[in-house]
Every structure is written in C-alpha cells, then in structure tokens.
Amino acid sequence: MHCARWPHAAVAGRTARRATGVLAGLALLLAAVASPAAELTVSAAASLGNALREIGGAFAAARPGTTVRFNFAASGALLQQIAQGAPVDVFASADEETMAQAVQRGLVAPAARAAFARNTLVVIVPSDAPALPRALADLVAPSFRRLAIGVPASVPAGRYARAALESAGLWPALATKTVGAQSVRQALDYVARGEVEAGFVYATDASAMADKVRVAFAVPTATPVRYPIAALAASGNAADAQAFVAFVLAPPAQAILRRHGFAPP
Amino acid sequence: MKWDVAIRKSVGAGAGRFDLDVAFRSDAERLVVFGPSGAGKTLTLKAIAGLLRPDAGHVRVDGTTLFDSAQGVDTAARRRGCGYLFQEYALFPHLTARQNIAFGLDAGWRNPGRDASGAAVERWLDALELRRLASRFPDQLSGGQRQRVALARALAAEPRALLLDEPFAALDEPLRNRLRAELAELQARLALPIVLITHDPADVDAFADDIVQIEDGRVRASTSPFLEEHMVPTSARNQFVGTISAVRSGAVNDEVELTVAGGQRVVAVVTHESTLRLGLAVGVAAFALVKASSIVVVAEPASAMLSARNQLAGTVAAVQPGAVNAEVEIDAGGLRIVAIVTQASARAMALAPGVAATAVFKASSVIVGVRS
Amino acid sequence: MAEAWTALALSLKVALWATAIALVVGVAVGFALARVRFPGRELVDSVLLLPMVLPPTVLGYYLLVLVGRRGWLGAWLESSLGIRLVFTWQGAVIAAAIVAFPFVCKSARAAFESVDAQLEEAATVLGLAPAAVFFRVTLPLAARGILAGVLLAFARALGEFGATLMVAGSIPGQTQTLSIAVYEAVQAGQDGLANVLVAMTSATCIAVLLLAGRFAPVRIPGRA
Numbered sequence: 012m013h014c015a016r017w018p019h020a021a022v023a024g025r026t027a028r029r030a031t032g033v034l035a036g037l038a039l040l041l042a043a044v045a046s047p048a049a050e051l052t053v054s055a056a057a058s059l060g061n062a063l064r065e066i067g068g069a070f071a072a073a074r075p076g077t078t079v080r081f082n083f084a085a086s087g088a089l090l091q092q093i094a095q096g097a098p099v100d101v102f103a104s105a106d107e108e109t110m111a112q113a114v115q116r117g118l119v120a121p122a123a124r125a126a127f128a129r130n131t132l133v134v135i136v137p138s139d140a141p142a143l144p145r146a147l148a149d150l151v152a153p154s155f156r157r158l159a160i161g162v163p164a165s166v167p168a169g170r171y172a173r174a175a176l177e178s179a180g181l182w183p184a185l186a187t188k189t190v191g192a193q194s195v196r197q198a199l200d201y202v203a204r205g206e207v208e209a210g211f212v213y214a215t216d217a218s219a220m221a222d223k224v225r226v227a228f229a230v231p232t233a234t235p236v237r238y239p240i241a242a243l244a245a246s247g248n249a250a251d252a253q254a255f256v257a258f259v260l261a262p263p264a265q266a267i268l269r270r271h272g273f274a275p276p
Numbered sequence: 277m278k279w280d281v282a283i284r285k286s287v288g289a290g291a292g293r294f295d296l297d298v299a300f301r302s303d304a305e306r307l308v309v310f311g312p313s314g315a316g317k318t319l320t321l322k323a324i325a326g327l328l329r330p331d332a333g334h335v336r337v338d339g340t341t342l343f344d345s346a347q348g349v350d351t352a353a354r355r356r357g358c359g360y361l362f363q364e365y366a367l368f369p370h371l372t373a374r375q376n377i378a379f380g381l382d383a384g385w386r387n388p389g390r391d392a393s394g395a396a397v398e399r400w401l402d403a404l405e406l407r408r409l410a411s412r413f414p415d416q417l418s419g420g421q422r423q424r425v426a427l428a429r430a431l432a433a434e435p436r437a438l439l440l441d442e443p444f445a446a447l448d449e450p451l452r453n454r455l456r457a458e459l460a461e462l463q464a465r466l467a468l469p470i471v472l473i474t475h476d477p478a479d480v481d482a483f484a485d486d487i488v489q490i491e492d493g494r495v496r497a498s499t500s501p502f503l504e505e506h507m508v509p510t511s512a513r514n515q516f517v518g519t520i521s522a523v524r525s526g527a528v529n530d531e532v533e534l535t536v537a538g539g540q541r542v543v544a545v546v547t548h549e550s551t552l553r554l555g556l557a558v559g560v561a562a563f564a565l566v567k568a569s570s571i572v573v574v575a576e577p578a579s580a581m582l583s584a585r586n587q588l589a590g591t592v593a594a595v596q597p598g599a600v601n602a603e604v605e606i607d608a609g610g611l612r613i614v615a616i617v618t619q620a621s622a623r624a625m626a627l628a629p630g631v632a633a634t635a636v637f638k639a640s641s642v643i644v645g646v647r648s
Numbered sequence: 649m650a651e652a653w654t655a656l657a658l659s660l661k662v663a664l665w666a667t668a669i670a671l672v673v674g675v676a677v678g679f680a681l682a683r684v685r686f687p688g689r690e691l692v693d694s695v696l697l698l699p700m701v702l703p704p705t706v707l708g709y710y711l712l713v714l715v716g717r718r719g720w721l722g723a724w725l726e727s728s729l730g731i732r733l734v735f736t737w738q739g740a741v742i743a744a745a746i747v748a749f750p751f752v753c754k755s756a757r758a759a760f761e762s763v764d765a766q767l768e769e770a771a772t773v774l775g776l777a778p779a780a781v782f783f784r785v786t787l788p789l790a791a792r793g794i795l796a797g798v799l800l801a802f803a804r805a806l807g808e809f810g811a812t813l814m815v816a817g818s819i820p821g822q823t824q825t826l827s828i829a830v831y832e833a834v835q836a837g838q839d840g841l842a843n844v845l846v847a848m849t850s851a852t853c854i855a856v857l858l859l860a861g862r863f864a865p866v867r868i869p870g871r872a
Contacts, residue, residue, distance in 0.1 A: 165835040190735050325773055353773055360770070362769075368770075368771075383780060385783045
C-alpha cells in the first residue's frame with residue numbers, strides 16, 4: 012500500500028546504496044560496541060518514548076539484522092544536535108514547527124516529511140492533589156504555586172502550552188509561576204514528584220504515569236498537536252531510514268501508537 | 277616550698293613509649309633541670325606550665341596547687357600565670373615584635389594593633405633594648421633578638437614564675453654568655469622564680485641555685501657530677517656547694533651567707549682577713565664544710581629559741597646505726613645533711629625516716645672555702 | 649539581553665551565598681579533622697570529599713530525593729517550617745554549596761595542619777582561651793591556604809549546573825543561572841545569546857581571579 016512512496020529508481024540503485032550502507036555500517040561497527048550489520052539512529056520527541064521503542068522492536072523483528080537506536084529529548088534540542096552534525100537517520104518531532112525549521116536548514120527534504128500521529132495537550136496534577144482545576148483560569152489561584160511547562164524555546168509541548176495561555180490572555184499572570192522543564196517528560200516528572208502543583212504534558216505522557224498523576228482537563232490548542240517524521244537528507248543509511256518511516260506510517264505501527272494513546276495523523 | 281612537683285606521664289605506645297616519673301621539691305629561686313636530650317625535661321616543664329596533663333601526681337608552685345590528680349585539681353594553662361620561653365621562641369610570625377610583646381595583655385579575640393603600646397610594652401621594649409626593632413617581624417630578627425622578644429613577651433604578662441626551655445641552645449658562645457648574665461640580673465631584680473631546662477653544664481654553673489637531674493624520665497640526683505667537681509676531698513661529712521648570697525661586715529668578723537642546694541642558706545662567720553684573702557663576695561662560687569659532729573638534731577624547733585644561726589628544717593631520710601653512734605641523714609628541702617648522734621638519743625627521739633627534724637649548727641662551726 | 653544580565657546577577661548571588669556557607673562549614677569541619685583524632689577520621693574525610701568526584705547529576709538526584717516534597721528532609725521542612733527548597737534560588741544555593749564544600753574543607757584541613765602547634769601553646773600560656781587562640785593565631789596563619797580553597801569553591805559554585813538543574817530547575821530570574829541559560833540557549837539554537845552568556849561567565853571568572861590576587865594575604869616570609 013505504501014510502496015508508492017518508494018521511488019522505483021531506488022529499487023535499481025538499491026544494491027549500490029546497500030553496499031554503501033553496509034560499508035558505513037561496518038565503519039560504525041569499528042567505532043562502536045559489537046553491533047549487527049544495519050543500525051538505525053532515530054531522534055524522536057520525548058513523548059514518543061514508550062510507543063516508538065515498541066515500534067522499533069517490531070521493525071527489527073521484521074528485518075533481522077537491523078537494530079534501531081533511539082535518542083529521546085525535546086524536539087528543539089534534537090534539532091540542534093542534528094544541525095551540529097549528529098549522525099541521525101530519522102527525526103520525529105512533536106510539532107510541525109520544529110520540522111519546518113529542519114526543512115528550512117536543509118536537513119530534511121520538503122517532500123520527505125509526513126505526519127504520523129496526533130496528541131492532546133492536557134493539564135495534570137499530582138495524584139494526591141486535593142483539588143482538580145477545571146479550566147486554564149483556575150490555575151491563577153494562589154494554591155497553584157508552581158506550574159511545570161516545557162521551555163518554550165526548545166520544547167514543543169511548552170510552545171503549545173504558552174500559545175494556549177497567551178490566547179486565553181493568562182500568560183502574563185502565570186509566567187512568573189512557571190518552572191521550565193527541559194523536556195515534556197521532565198515536566199511530567201516534576202508533577203509526579205509533587206514538586207509542582209500542575210503541569211502541561213501530552214495525554215500519552217499522563218497515561219504513561221497514570222499511577223502518579225491525574226489528568227485535570229484537556230487544553231484546546233490553536234494548532235493541532237501533530238507529529239511529523241522524516242528521514243534525514245544526510246543519513247548514511249537512507250534506505251533503512253525510509254523503510255523505518257514507511258513502517259511507522261503502516262497499520263501495525265499505527266496500531267501500537269493507538270494503544271499508547273496517540274490519535275491518527 | 278617554691279617548687280613541689282611529683283608527676284607521672286606515659287606518652288606514645290608500644291616500642292616508642294616513654295614513661296616519665298619525676299619528683300622533686302626545691303625552695304630555690306633559680307632551679308635548673310638538667311639532663312641529656314630526650315630525658316623528659318621538656319615534658320616536665322610543660323607539665324608545670326599546664327601544656328601537658330600528667331596521668332597522676334601534683335604540681336605546686338609557691339604554695340599554689342596548679343595540678344593535683346588526687347584532688348581533681350587541674351588549672352588551665354592560661355590561668356597558671358607561668359611565663360614560658362620555647363626553645364625556638366614560638367614568636368607569632370604574622371605580628372611585629374611590638375605586637376608579640378603586647379599579645380598577652382589582652383585576652384580578647386583581636387590582636388593588638390601595629391601601634392600597640394602601654395606601660396608594660398614600653399617598659400620591656402626599653403629594658404631589653406628592643407625599641408628600634410619594635411616594628412620588625414620575627415623573620416627579620418636575628419636569633420638573639422628573637423629570644424629577647426620572646427622574653428619580653430613572657431614578662432610583659434607579669435607571670436608569677438618563668439619557665440625556660442633551653443633558652444640559650446640556639447645561640448653562639450659570646451651571645452650565650454651575655455644573655456645568661458642578662459637573665460641572671462633580670463631574675464635577681466624581679467625576684468622572679470625561674471625553672472630553666474638545659475643540657476649544657478655551663479648554664480648550671482652560671483645559674484643554678486638548685487639542680488634537678490633527669491635522665492630517661494626519672495630524677496637521678498639532686499647534685500650533679502660537675503658540682504662534685506667543685507668539691508674538695510675532706511673529712512667533713514657535710515660539704516655544701518653554692519654561691520655566696522650575702523656578706524655582712526661586723527666589728528670584728530664578717531658574716532657570709534651561702535645559698536646552697538635546695539635553696540637553703542648556710543651562715544658562716546669569717547674573719548675580715550679571710551674574706552679579703554679568699555675574695556669572698558656576692559656571686560662567688562664557694563663551699564661550706566661542717567662536721568657531722570657539729571650538727572645537733574632537734575625534733576621540735578619551734579618549741580625553743582636557739583642562738584645557732586643555722587637551723588635547717590627537713591625530714592629524716594635515713595638512720596644508720598654504728599658501733600657507738602648513729603648517723604642521721606636529714607633532707608632539708610633538697611639539701612642533704614649528715615649528723616652524728618648517740619644511739620641513745622636516736623632512740624629517745626624515735627628518729628626514723630620520715631620524722632620531721634631540724635639540723636642546727638653554729639655559724640662558727642662552718643668553714644667557708646673557694647676552689648683555687 | 650536583559651535575561652543575560654538577570655542570569656548573571658542570579659549566578660553571582662547563588663555562588664556568593666553558596667561560597668559563604670561552604671566557607672563557614674568547611675572551615676569548621678576542616679579544623680575538626682585537623683585537630684581532633686577520632687576513629688574513622690580518614691573515612692569521614694573521604695566521604696566528605698565525595699561531592700568533588702560524584703557526577704553532579706548523581707548529586708542532584710540524591711538532593712532531590714532528600715529535600716523534595718516527598719523526601720524525609722523536604723517533607724519535614726515543609727510541614728514544620730513551611731519551607732520548600734526545590735525550584736527556589738535557596739535550593740540552588742544548597743546544591744552549589746554542597747559541591748563547593750569539599751574544596752574549602754580540604755584546603756582548610758591542610759592549612760590548619762600546617763600551623764605550628766607550639767604557636768598555639770604559646771598563645772595559651774599567655775592567657776588566651778581556645779576561641780581567642782583560634783581567631784588570633786590559628787586562623788590568620790591558615791588564612792592563605794583557606795583562601796585558595798575558597799576561590800576554587802566560588803568558581804565551582806558559579807559553574808554548577810547538573811545538581812542545580814535537578815534541584816532548582818530553570819526559572820528565569822529565580823533559578824536560571826548562567827550555566828543553565830547557556831544550555832537552553834544552545835538547545836534553542838540561539839547562538840547569539842549563548843555567545844553573550846559565555847563571554848559574561850568568562851569575564852566574571854577572570855575578574856574574580858584578579859580580585860583574589862589583590863587580596864591574597866599579607867606577607868611572604870623573607871621579604872621586608
């Protein structure tokens with residue numbers, strides 16, 4: 012079904028590229044701990060952690076001899092690493108904006124990007140919190156001393172949250188109460204520990220730590236929380252990279268994503 | 277009794293252990309503790325100063341008990357009022373000479389300023405000729421200068437006694453002699469009791485009213501070998517070596533007073549002619565001979581007034597019965613006196629070691645001599 | 649740019665407080681280690697030096713577990729004194745003080761051990777109580793060695809990142825120190841801001857070293 016996404020020319024040149032890929036893989040082998048012939052490095056947004064690991068496992072099982080290494084962090088941070096030359100094959104970010112920046116900097120071919128999942132931004136509180144806020148305005152109350160938000164400059168979840176608060180006219184009032192988290196998972200951790208009274212994370216993150224946090228309400232965002240994925244132009248293993256991208260878009264992987272709480276793209 | 281020290285202390289462990297067990301009493305104003313290196317002299321001095329806590333025993337200076345393990349007395353070093361001169365002077369390197377001297381005058385938390393002054397500071401700067409060195413730091417002073425600053429520092433605090441740890445050891449000969457004389461003169465002027473420890477016999481010669489000899493942690497003898505050098509072979513059982521402390525001219529004769537071991541004073545009557553011939557004068561080293569048979573042992577001296585000029589109180593150290601008579605040895609504050617009494621008297625008076633007794637003899641029984 | 653100045657001011661405030669705490673505690677502990685003989689002394693010494701060699705994130709984690717709202721110390725602080733340390737500049741000070749402490753303690757101990765005991769005896773015999781001896785003789789003579797340790801401590805506190813990030817988080821104006829600001833600027837691709845911050849940090853460190861050179865104690869023995 013998704014074979015149409017593969018250029019037919021690639022099939023012919025595939026042998027040559029395979030050879031290059033193997034050589035590159037061997038080079039990596041020399042430098043790294045004993046690893047099998049094909050290795051893929053995937054940098055993905057922190058919120059994709061649980062889901063993508065499972066998908067990676069399925070991918071490797073379907074293609075024996077391939078391993079997938081994951082690098083999870085805030086999308087902005089990952090982008091910087093790639094821009095500075097990190098040897099990454101596939102990039103999956105938590106918002107279109109970061110991917111757009113990647114395209115703008117020539118790291119990703121415009122046609123290569125595809126949205127593969129959607130998420131919801133939610134406000135969560137520690138599981139032992141006395142009261143549940145019901146709307147953004149409730150967070151202004153003094154009982155909410157600190158709010159965890161990803162650092163907007165590099166964390167998409169933080170950007171979504173700030174945008175939502177700004178459009179509700181609440182950002183000036185709440186900005187002084189925010190604690191900047193380096194990734195959405197760190198924001199989740201702050202809430203789980205009870206160090207903050209509330210935090211902005213994705214619904215999928217909240218369900219990952221369902222025992223320690225409770226979802227208070229969903230935050231409507233002006234732009235939908237959509238996750239794009241793309242093989243990087245400078246990838247040393249383009250064929251496998253594209254295969255992975257295709258795999259993520261295929262039904263088996265999508266089912267895994269659904270199970271983890273992600274909506275279809 | 278000026279000095280009454282009896283202490284025990286063990287330092288170190290195993291093979292390196294050192295046991296100190298010294299006891300001495302003396303009325304001398306200038307007591308010298310003499311002995312080879314490592315004998316325990318510094319430990320003893322520190323125990324007197326309170327810088328070392330003996331395992332047991334007592335330390336009494338001029339009647340004041342500074343330490344007594346049996347009674348649980350242990351006066352802190354800072355309250356004992358003993359001036360201490362360290363072997364390497366221990367001057368504070370971050371303070372000037374003036375500040376060092378003024379150091380002990382204020383027990384607060386701040387050091388004296390560079391311009392510290394006051395009666396005591398000025399007095400000692402002048403007395404020890406340190407005025408032009410007052411603003412210098414210890415590393416800018418010579419050995420002798422440092423010693424004088426250390427001395428001034430100790431004296432400025434008006435101590436009740438002065439303890440000196442080998443004060444002249446690091447100095448060369450001419451300087452040593454000069455400082456010895458200065459110290460002697462200072463001590464006499466201030467009437468300040470001092471204990472000086474040294475391994476140099478010359479210090480003893482120049483200084484001592486009394487000696488305590490320590491070797492390997494124990495007191496060896498109350499008179500030392502070189503003092504015995506001053507002795508002459510004589511039939512007199514008592515030969516007291518010391519320094520002439522007074523010469524009083526009378527109409528016909530002179531009265532010569534000798535300060536001997538234990539700080540005891542012996543008075544002799546000497547003709548004018550002898551005084552001149554022997555060159556007897558204050559400060560001259562001399563000895564007194566007294567026959568054992570000239571000495572009368574009195575059990576209760578306070579019960580009568582006696583005309584004899586010499587009455588030395590002490591305790592019986594030993595009673596040696598002979599064929600006819602008994603030899604009684606009396607320890608008068610460190611001075612050993614031998615008297616001969618009849619067996620009958622010895623029994624009648626129940627003379628035995630430990631019994632209090634006074635040796636009495638006339639000034640005219642004493643023969644004064646100097647070594648030629 | 650305003651955020652850069654804020655980060656600088658905050659970094660200095662945190663580093664100064666942390667150094668002050670490390671100074672007092674480090675000198676006291678260093679003195680105890682130098683003068684008091686007790687069983688296990690060297691073991692205690694090694695444990696106290698751990699913050700010097702532990703990865704800052706490990707330290708940060710231990711701290712978080714201890715002073716976080718669910719930690720036993722943090723819970724007690726909040727319930728009895730109403731104090732919360734996580735996400736506050738005071739928390740940043742604690743984290744920085746802990747990493748700075750070993751520098752002061754180590755050099756203080758060495759400095760005190762180098763002070764001639766005879767000088768302290770001399771002061772005692774001249775009538776001074778132990779506290780006076782410490783302030784008038786021991787401390788002035790150990791000051792130089794202690795100062796060297798304090799400088800290192802300050803530099804370490806100024807540059808503290810890992811533990812601080814975990815305990816104090818990143819709150820601009822309150823806990824976002826220079827180190828954290830640089831990290832975030834780089835993550836966000838704001839190289840211009842990062843350059844400014846790095847230049848500021850370097851200039852501050854150089855200024856500290858120069859200042860220290862002027863105030864380094866007094867006399868060198870041998871020179872008039």
